[in-house]
Amino acid sequence: MTDGSVRARIAPSPTGDPHVGTAYVALFNRTLARQTGGQFLLRIDDTDRTRYQASSEQKIFDALRWLGLDWDEGPDIGGPCAPYRQSERNAIYQQKVDHLLESGSAYRCFCSAETLAKAREKQKQDKMRLGYPGTCRDLDRVEANQRAAKDEPHVIRLRVPAEGETSFVDQIRGEIRVANSEIDDQVLIKTDGFPTYHLANVVDDIEFGITHVVRAEEWLISTPKHVLIYQALDHPLPRFFHVPLLRNADHSKISKRKNPVSLDWFREQGYLKEAILNFLALMGWSPPDEEEVFDLDRFQQEFNIEKISTGAPVFDLVKLDWINGMHIRRMEPQVLLKRLADEGFLPPAVSQEDAATILPLVTERMVRLAEFSDRTDWYFGDPIAPSSDQLIPKKGTRETSLCALEGSRELFAEISPFEPAAIEAALAQLLDQHSLKKPQLFMPLRWALTSRQDSPDLIEVIAVLGKDRSIERIQRALEILVTAP
Numbered sequence: 001m002t003d004g005s006v007r008a009r010i011a012p013s014p015t016g017d018p019h020v021g022t023a024y025v026a027l028f029n030r031t032l033a034r035q036t037g038g039q040f041l042l043r044i045d046d047t048d049r050t051r052y053q054a055s056s057e058q059k060i061f062d063a064l065r066w067l068g069l070d071w072d073e074g075p076d077i078g079g080p081c082a083p084y085r086q087s088e089r090n091a092i093y094q095q096k097v098d099h100l101l102e103s104g105s106a107y108r109c110f111c112s113a114e115t116l117a118k119a120r121e122k123q124k125q126d127k128m129r130l131g132y133p134g135t136c137r138d139l140d141r142v143e144a145n146q147r148a149a150k151d152e153p154h155v156i157r158l159r160v161p162a163e164g165e166t167s168f169v170d171q172i173r174g175e176i177r178v179a180n181s182e183i184d185d186q187v188l189i190k191t192d193g194f195p196t197y198h199l200a201n202v203v204d205d206i207e208f209g210i211t212h213v214v215r216a217e218e219w220l221i222s223t224p225k226h227v228l229i230y231q232a233l234d235h236p237l238p239r240f241f242h243v244p245l246l247r248n249a250d251h252s253k254i255s256k257r258k259n260p261v262s263l264d265w266f267r268e269q270g271y272l273k274e275a276i277l278n279f280l281a282l283m284g285w286s287p288p289d290e291e292e293v294f295d296l297d298r299f300q301q302e303f304n305i306e307k308i309s310t311g312a313p314v315f316d317l318v319k320l321d322w323i324n325g326m327h328i329r330r331m332e333p334q335v336l337l338k339r340l341a342d343e344g345f346l347p348p349a350v351s352q353e354d355a356a357t358i359l360p361l362v363t364e365r366m367v368r369l370a371e372f373s374d375r376t377d378w379y380f381g382d383p384i385a386p387s388s389d390q391l392i393p394k395k396g397t398r399e400t401s402l403c404a405l406e407g408s409r410e411l412f413a414e415i416s417p418f419e420p421a422a423i424e425a426a427l428a429q430l431l432d433q434h435s436l437k438k439p440q441l442f443m444p445l446r447w448a449l450t451s452r453q454d455s456p457d458l459i460e461v462i463a464v465l466g467k468d469r470s471i472e473r474i475q476r477a478l479e480i481l482v483t484a485p
């Protein structure tokens with residue numbers, strides 16, 4: 001497994017919807033592996049049985065695959081280090097922890113939750129550092145083993161040296177040193193017999209031959225404990241990279257209470273995978289030419305993990321919208337059309353042909369694919385009729401609107417073939433002939449034809465609707481105006 005190439009991994013916990021932070025970390029890990037001809041692994045961290053959700057795992061796979069962040073080894077595809085699901089690796093953790101118990105790097109702790117709570121209270125009162133008070137550190141090992149053999153509930157803790165300090169290099173942040181007195185005797189195996197994240201994580205990273213641990217900054221605080229576990233297991237450290245957390249503009253961490261964080265949500269809204277990857281890449285990387293819209297290939301070629309930014313990247317959906325719109329407009333029309341169809345954004349009754357006709361009109365303003373049906377419903381069906389208020393613009397009167405609509409109806413009837421240049425000329429003639437201001441002509445027409453304020457270019461709308469449908473809608477609007485009180 002260790003032929004010198006990179007082995008990187010992500011290790012999501014299946015505790016809910018696939019999180020955008022998982023995609024963010026996956027992107028950087030996978031890019032690093034792809035750049036170096038190494039491997040990118042997916043591990044499922046499911047040791048926390050209280051937060052475990054059975055459906056979550058498949059959702060994570062689906063969301064990452066949808067983004068194109070596929071992996072080389074993982075629970076669903078296997079690989080040389082299988083199993084890749086922590087809940088299936090308990091025997092391995094047990095074996096490692098037995099070794100740690102034997103060497104004295106770990107010990108059994110029989111303190112009840114109540115005892116620990118009391119000790120904590122006392123520490124608070126005495127204004128001491130909160131943490132395990134070390135009650136069971138010096139229990140006789142044989143005696144402790146006997147108590148365990150009689151099924152006395154207990155946990156297994158890491159014996160953190162009382163003196164000295166633990167240090168490691170974070171490849172992004174430099175050397176980090178922590179006094180051992182600040183590090184708690186971390187629980188490695190819980191009373192339910194399952195390992196904690198800390199033990200399972202280090203054992204697996206060793207067993208899987210992980211060379212580069214790229215993960216979110218929130219784990220930085222756990223890394224000294226991990227370093228001590230590596231040392232206790234007599235194994236060299238991987239290279240650590242703690243990437244900045246995704247934050248709101250007020251610096252708070254993004255969370256599902258405040259932000260949309262589920263990848264499923266982004267997909268349902270019609271964000272393109274290209275745009276999401278582009279946006280996430282920008283959270284840790286700025287292209288030298290400041291060209292913020294790019295594709296994965298470019299990122300893979302130019303990204304340098306050593307130069308990842310440590311600033312707090314702002315997870316700004318307005319920016320994502322902008323990037324999404326840019327990618328929509330960069331796409332070949334047929335590719336975009338296929339994407340709309342594949343992602344379920346084409347209304348069921350709409351043919352590919354009709355969709356292809358209308359698509360060029362709406363791409364200019366479209367931000368998310370989910371807007372497609374709303375932006376085009378005027379074309380595919382008969383829109384709800386506009387009100388007389390909508391047909392009379394702020395800078396106009398009922399008379400100007402009547403004049404605009406009647407004039408259009410008459411001139412359109414004479415146009416043949418019904419083509420954009422002729423339509424444009426007719427509109428110019430109307431403006432001129434009746435001394436109408438542009439909004440006095442365009443607004444009532446826009447409302448009459450599309451029942452919306454922000455339609456695509458009006459001339460294109462008229463052309464694509466065709467003569468008969470345009471005249472029919474103008475006629476209907478005129479009736480509304482005439483009969484309005």
Ligand code: GLU
Binds near residue numbers: 011013201214216219
């Ligand atoms: N299971 C952890 C998580 O959910 C993995 C952290 C790590 O990459 O070490 O993020």
